[in-house]
Amino acid sequence: MSIIHVQDLSKVYRIVEKDPGLAGSFKALFRPRYKDILAVDRISFTIEPGELVGYIGVNGAGKSTTIKMLTGILLPSGGAVRVLERDPYQQRVPNARDIGVVFGQRSQLWWDLPLIESLNFIQRIYEIPPASFKRRLDEFAETLELKALFGTPIRNLSLGQKMRAELAATLIHDPQVVYLDEPTIGLDLLVKERIREFIKAQNRQRNVTVILTTHDLGDIEEICQRVIMIDAGRIIYDGPLSLIKARFGKFREITLETASPIGLFALPTGAEIVQQADQRLTLRFDRTVTTASQVAAAIMNQLEVADFSLAEPDLASIVKQIYSGALHA
Amino acid sequence: MNRLRHLFNVYGAVLAAVPKFYTAYRAWVWMEFVVQILAMVVLYFFWQAVYASGGALGGLTFQQTINYVMLAQMLMPLVENRLIFNFGWMLREGQIAIDLLRPMDFQARLYVDAVGNLFLNLLVKAPLLIMAVVFFQVQLPRDVTTWLVFIVALALGHAVMFFFDWIFSCLAFYSTETWGLSVVRVAVVTFFSGAIVPLQMMPHWLQTTANLLPFAQSVYVPVSFLSGVTPSSAAAQAWLIQLAWLIGLGVISRLVFRRSLRKITVQGG
Numbered sequence: 252m253s254i255i256h257v258q259d260l261s262k263v264y265r266i267v268e269k270d271p272g273l274a275g276s277f278k279a280l281f282r283p284r285y286k287d288i289l290a291v292d293r294i295s296f297t298i299e300p301g302e303l304v305g306y307i308g309v310n311g312a313g314k315s316t317t318i319k320m321l322t323g324i325l326l327p328s329g330g331a332v333r334v335l336e337r338d339p340y341q342q343r344v345p346n347a348r349d350i351g352v353v354f355g356q357r358s359q360l361w362w363d364l365p366l367i368e369s370l371n372f373i374q375r376i377y378e379i380p381p382a383s384f385k386r387r388l389d390e391f392a393e394t395l396e397l398k399a400l401f402g403t404p405i406r407n408l409s410l411g412q413k414m415r416a417e418l419a420a421t422l423i424h425d426p427q428v429v430y431l432d433e434p435t436i437g438l439d440l441l442v443k444e445r446i447r448e449f450i451k452a453q454n455r456q457r458n459v460t461v462i463l464t465t466h467d468l469g470d471i472e473e474i475c476q477r478v479i480m481i482d483a484g485r486i487i488y489d490g491p492l493s494l495i496k497a498r499f500g501k502f503r504e505i506t507l508e509t510a511s512p513i514g515l516f517a518l519p520t521g522a523e524i525v526q527q528a529d530q531r532l533t534l535r536f537d538r539t540v541t542t543a544s545q546v547a548a549a550i551m552n553q554l555e556v557a558d559f560s561l562a563e564p565d566l567a568s569i570v571k572q573i574y575s576g577a578l579h580a
Numbered sequence: 581m582n583r584l585r586h587l588f589n590v591y592g593a594v595l596a597a598v599p600k601f602y603t604a605y606r607a608w609v610w611m612e613f614v615v616q617i618l619a620m621v622v623l624y625f626f627w628q629a630v631y632a633s634g635g636a637l638g639g640l641t642f643q644q645t646i647n648y649v650m651l652a653q654m655l656m657p658l659v660e661n662r663l664i665f666n667f668g669w670m671l672r673e674g675q676i677a678i679d680l681l682r683p684m685d686f687q688a689r690l691y692v693d694a695v696g697n698l699f700l701n702l703l704v705k706a707p708l709l710i711m712a713v714v715f716f717q718v719q720l721p722r723d724v725t726t727w728l729v730f731i732v733a734l735a736l737g738h739a740v741m742f743f744f745d746w747i748f749s750c751l752a753f754y755s756t757e758t759w760g761l762s763v764v765r766v767a768v769v770t771f772f773s774g775a776i777v778p779l780q781m782m783p784h785w786l787q788t789t790a791n792l793l794p795f796a797q798s799v800y801v802p803v804s805f806l807s808g809v810t811p812s813s814a815a816a817q818a819w820l821i822q823l824a825w826l827i828g829l830g831v832i833s834r835l836v837f838r839r840s841l842r843k844i845t846v847q848g849g
């Protein structure tokens with residue numbers, strides 16, 4: 252039995268276009284000109300209990316819009332959502348009791364008050380039995396290293412501490428589904444690591460279903476078995492992470508800076524040009540066909556290379572390749 | 581029974597949180613104190629001058645009038661609702677997402693919050709009330725009945741005003757001009773609620789207008805009981821009228837909010 256069911260879900264934002272200046276404001280008031288933005292375009296998927304799903308896409312792809320519709324705070328323009336056999340928009344409050352949400356850009360904690368005050372408030376409004384509240388609190392104090400922070404006002408917490416506190420507040424009522432919209436944004440590697448461990452452990456121990464958006468492919472790699480990729484409001488990939496990794500994990504990009512303008516040169520075997528500028532060249536090669544040193548050596552034989560660097564393909568280039576048909580090939 | 585305990589738990593937590601935020605504005609409370617003492621002095625001498633030639637005005641004696649204006653002055657918090665600013669801020673910042681995801685009724689939560697704030701505002705004003713009695717001749721009722729009548733009328737009147745403000749605040753969903761809107765609102769409500777002068781003293785057509793608007797339910801009705809302008813024998817009728825306003829505006833406020841909610845796009849993310 253699926254826990255989340257999304258069918259042909261769409262969202263159109265209607266915004267008023269306004270000319271600059273006072274006259275523009277005035278005109279917009281009486282003769283508004285509308286522009287529709289199709290943020291989510293007939294997407295469908297289902298999610299089973301206990302799944303860890305990475306929801307990825309470039310900026311403005313429609314991730315947050317989807318999350319808002321799943322949580323029930325945004326009315327879909329078309330299609331249907333069911334979460335735990337409810338319509339989250341129509342039954343927002345009962346739905347809210349069973350889910351947890353982190354919006355990476357905002358906080359559910361009280362800014363001026365110590366963390367424990369927010370947690371106590373959450374205990375009362377979710378009616379968490381005192382014994383299990385205490386148990387969870389002790390557990391989180393340990394796994395999220397919060398013990399020293401309970402008495403600290405939120406405004407005095409660092410970004411990483413705040414995110415850990417946020418996760419505690421989101422999971423303390425033992426939700427069945429958790430939506431995490433960019434929970435690792437702006438955090439250093441150590442904190443990211445801890446948060447990833449925490450999410451995985453919660454999933455293992457309590458079978459909580461997690462939907463996670465992120466721009467950090469490391470998050471996905473460590474946490475998620477399944478990836479849904481969205482671009483311009485459409486789902487362009489839904490499947491195991493391993494398939495993407497198999498397809499794109501074998502590619503590397505090498506960027507070379509040359510001392511003088513690049514003239515004619517022969518492309519090393521197994522490599523293709525991604526970008527070429529005056530004194531800068533980016534090549535992509537298949538690791539199973541050739542190696543970095545072979546490619547670099549072949550170029551260095553022909554050109555005077557001042558500097559070079561090696562990178563894994565990022566999300567944007569993966570999206571680009573999926574579009575050019577790489578996954579279906 | 582379980583349902584009752586559930587409501588008590590959830591909204592009790594909301595109520596218990598109110599003072600935690602209230603203390604943050606203590607400096608502001610003291611400033612208001614000074615302003616209000618000045619206002620009492622001005623009111624006292626103003627009305628003394630008005631009544632200097634003796635007699636009654638709009639059927640009210642000097643004593644009734646001074647009781648009324650001083651007590652109305654203390655109920656000013658009813659007129660200064662910040663709901664529209666709250667809405668405007670929550671929508672602009674997208675913070676409304678967090679509040680809509682709390683496992684409770686959004687409106688009920690803000691209502692409980694408003695009740696808590698009203699209570700604290702009045703509590704803070706207790707010293708002013710004592711000053712009004714000691715220095716400005718204000719006479720408070722000595723029988724419990726009048727106080728009870730007042731408290732019920734105040735609770736009902738506050739709820740009427742809350743629902744009105746709720747409907748009004750939904751304008752924040754459609755316009756970002758919350759500041760301008762709220763200036764107009766405060767001016768209109770202050771006047772027609774009877775927060776400055778008792779309705780009896782207004783010209784006939786203004787009285788009629790005031791009675792067609794809900795605002796008098798919040799200040800005039802409770803204060804007129806407490807100040808002895810209206811006898812407590814008229815309580816039942818007054819309560820019924822308040823209740824009618826409350827139910828009418830309450831239903832409309834739910835419908836309007838449901839409608840407005842469809843429009844929100846929850847900025848950011």
Ligand SMILES: Nc1ncnc2c1ncn2[C@@H]1O[C@H](COP(=O)(O)OP(=O)(O)OP(=O)(O)O)[C@@H](O)[C@H]1O
Nearest residue numbers: 264290309310311312313314315316845846847849
């Ligand atoms: N409140 C809004 N009003 C109008 N348009 C919006 C609103 N929110 C989002 N959009 C538009 O909808 C599209 C999808 O936005 P969304 O926030 O869902 O993207 P996202 O995938 O979360 O991006 P990011 O990775 O940058 O957070 C974008 O084109 C955005 O400009």
Ligand SMILES: [Mg+2]
Nearest residue numbers: 314315316849
């Ligand atoms: Mg987003």
